Amino acid sequence: MMLGWLLIILLVGGVLAWWGERWGPSVPRWIAVMALGLDMALVLGWVVVPFAQGSLSSEALWMAEWHSPWIPRFGIHLHLALDGLSLLLILLTFLLGISAVVASWTEIQRKIGFFHFNILWVLAGVVGVFLAIDLFFFFVWWEVMLVPMYLLISIWGHERRAYAAMKFFLFTQAGSLFMLIAIVALTMIHFEQTQIVTFDFLQLKETSLTVEQEMWLLLGFFLAFAVKLPAVLLHPWLPDAHTEAPTGGSVILAGLMLKTGGYGLLRFALPLFPHAAESIATAGMTLGVIGILFGSVMAFAQTDLKRLVAYTNISHLGFVLLGIFAMNAYAYQGAVMQMIAHGISTSALFILVGALQERMRTRDIRRMGGLWSVVPKHGGFSLFFAMASLGLPGLANFIGEFLVLLGVFRVNIILTVFAVLGIIGAAIYSLFFIKGTFHGPNTEGWTIPDLGPRHVALLGVMIVFQVGLGLYPQPVFQAADPFIQTLPAPAPSSPPPLTWVP
């Protein structure tokens, strides 16, 4: 039931925040922070501490579980379960959720209550997605994420918010549709074989499928997850949505919602359809590599700062896709690590860029320059997260990218070479970002206030996580390991022989 409480606290907290606006503008903010903090404390106290003390075995399938019938006629259950992977991701959710609220503290001055209602409901959706293992229930949470985010963009967004919100909604909704069809089809096939109607993931996993069935069903799931991730070709919603969303929205979008795509692939798509996944692995990896290169080139081409950061997401999530479809332990761990590390680094960048916009009323990098002497703290933090984003060893993103590369190298050397080139692309846009904003001459004579203590504390915490995970990522690996053991891993081929030297 603890898992249910996590969701209930967020949902009720959202309503309270909306209602609490009448008592003052900061009441919704505090309610949101407290709801997230309470959730975090619950998870830490009930799962993380026992786990660290060894009283909670990681060998069992789930660390915590909650099961209750919902619509028994169709075999639909309220089934939530937590394992290492979900644990990592919901901890990330609470962390970034708090960050989103704190980062919006001064930015949002309109409809504060409703804003925090939406934030908490999106986060509830995200947590639900990370916990639900009844496919129907999962789909419900998948949709719960969508509407509040649409509202966040279209109400508190920037200039082209209506367009961006619409685009976001259409793309994700179209993707979800395919997944819904695939879920229903899978249930029907299962029913034909066993005469049992169920949406339970563990039961559906046992369905025997023909090769074609498996492939089509996988594609249905893949489309939904690939739009969210986003895989290149399905990405155009992302730059607009990220650019137009308010800072808090961008943080949740980039830091968390994109991860639901990667999570879905790992949790459902691969275990349900391992053989089909194996046969499209090369295509998936290629898509990932194209994303890495494409995103980094595009990011460099932008003059809108938020758009620049938005495109970096495509590049970084390309590594996640690449890692997932490399299908071995190194790459899986790398993909998980990359999801967490990127969540932190990109959120920090969005917070920094958002804070710049709040102060300068522009996101045009051509009008900036020489801000280092004006806002040295801002510059220092930006430099740090630019370095994190370009994959500096010692920081968390590097671990993720390196492990993905290590895993892919055993499968496909050519793709590895191209993926490695992506890190130059990352260096180019990261340096361009720093040079355009903080270095060079301050041509327009900007004088803006530096980051306040709230931002400094928030970003400081994020730095601690980046460095901590960069130098001691082992807890993440240990947490994710039992789950990763269950993932399909085709027998590792020995490294392809090189015979160009006689």
Add this chain to the structure above:
Amino acid sequence: MLSWIWLVPVVPFFGFLILSLFGGFLSRRMVAVTGAGSISVSTVLGGLVAARLIMEKAGEVPMAFHQVWWTWVGISRLRVQIGFHLDAVSTVMMVVVTFVALLIHLYSIDYMEEDEGYSRFFAYMNLFVASMLVLVLADNFLLLLLGWEGVGMCSYLLIGFWYREPANGLAAQKAFLMTRLADTAFILGILMIFSHLETLQIQEALRRAVVTWPHGSSAAVTVAALFLIGAIGKSAQIPLQTWLPDAMAGPTPVSALIHAATMVTAGVYLIARMHELFELAPVVQMTVGIIGGLTLLLSAMSALAQQDAKRILAYSTISQIGYMFLALGVGAVSAALFHFMTHAFFKALLFLVVGAVSMRLNHERNIMKMGGLRHDLPLAFWTFLIGAAALAGFPLTAGFFSKDWILWEVWSQESGSVWLSGSIWLWGMGMLGVFLTALYIFRAFFFIFYGDQTTQPDRKTPSWALSISLIVLAGFSLMGGWVEWPATFGNVALFSGFIGTAIPVHRASAHVFIEELLIQALSVGLVLFGIFSAYLLFLRHPGLVEAVVGTTPGKELRRAALRGWGFTRLYNWLIVQPFLKTVRVSKHDPVDRLYTRLMVNPYLWMAQINKDDFLNRFYDLLVTVNRACYLAVRRVQNGHLRWYARIMGAGAVVMMGMVIFL
């Protein structure tokens, strides 16, 4: 005591942390104390640890100390630890890096005194040194990569230290991107090592490589080649050298640090560390030598054409690293490391002197605008003279011993058919380099300190910190080579004996005593000849060079012969003409332009035309089609009752028709 090794990189890192977190609250004095103090603690610790290593582990093979802190990444068969490996090679690197860095930090206390970014400067410098120490002490490739990228980042930050000037930012970016380009190859090499040898621990990987990879096998060659590319980028060798001359944009102590102790020597260290691997790949090892030879020649020529004192030194560094590559190419690791050490002393010295001189001349760096400064700046004069002599390899200075050793190793490499083997040419390149080195550095020397005095230095007396660093470095440039005397003079082998505890040392046997003596005499002759030529061409007859450069090949030939350059007709035709041309061309580095044209411009162009994301167009098209359909269908609903009746009638007729006929 040995277990304190981790403090050596960690103390400067804490210096960085303190300065970057609280730099704003500290007085300048405190900043200096923290910045230079952390390095001095690290230097002392490094020295003590090195001494303990020699005392405690003497006689063990290999003489090494290993320290592991925690498991960094442990997934299935991948087990990477945060751990340090201290053997002779890393000890030499550690001691030299900390020591030279300490003197540079002392110097900076004075040099950077009036800069607004005082604490930022020391913070970056400390981080730079810490990264370099991690690089040399790392016991596995991943940690080495951490240091490797760390130095890259710090050099980026420091080259672009004066960030308001866009040109500095560009130079910084260039350095970072070019080295990172090479790093991709290095990373691929690491990936390949792991997938073939199942370990990322350096010593273990080398052991397994020797066992599993046959001599000259594809895997060994590929990995070695990939590592070589990484090393070339970091060490600014041809064809990836162009970033280093631009790196002069940073403050002078930064240049000194990059050139002498950190950054560019990383590539040399990598190849030395991976010595056994390169032995397995003779093709690649030969390439190392060839690259070294080419680099040392071409950049020495470039140095000759420069007017900016710091650019002369930059090209000089590339050229001297070329010597180290030359040594590595023939497997003479000890000689390469020895040259690394002496070079660290005299190159740091030269940079610091140039900085001290231009500081007194209102930051003038053009040697053509200097002159006759020997009376006003006696300390600079003497220290520069010592540095220049050491760089040129003047007998008994530090540079003489190291360069001589390298040349001898290159010479004695092939014993059979000497004229057909490769190393004779490499040796020739090295010898020519000796002459050029003497020529270009004494050209600078004469221009700065002799001739007519055109500028008046200000009256500021050099501070104690600045003077001490110059004097100590001058002392080491003069005497730092005395730990290793060639077989022809005393035969002292302290250095090579020490390195030999980690890596088998090449040392020619004694029966070629006369040969070695002759070669030494030849190289000494070349040094003296170079110095004399510089005196003749640039001080005594300054018009000569201009005349030579500006004339037709025939006249040049005749004049060159007349002035006694000592080259035969063939050499004139074969070398001087291309040489002068190369000098003129390489002033604005053609390779550099090639990179701009072949890689940067297309990339910018691509980025520009694709700014609006061509894939988006497709989705826009979907919207347009949808809207067109909507507009077409909208027409139907126009509110006219008659129209609706007509449509209904028509629909009924069609439906009935369908029912009847189908």
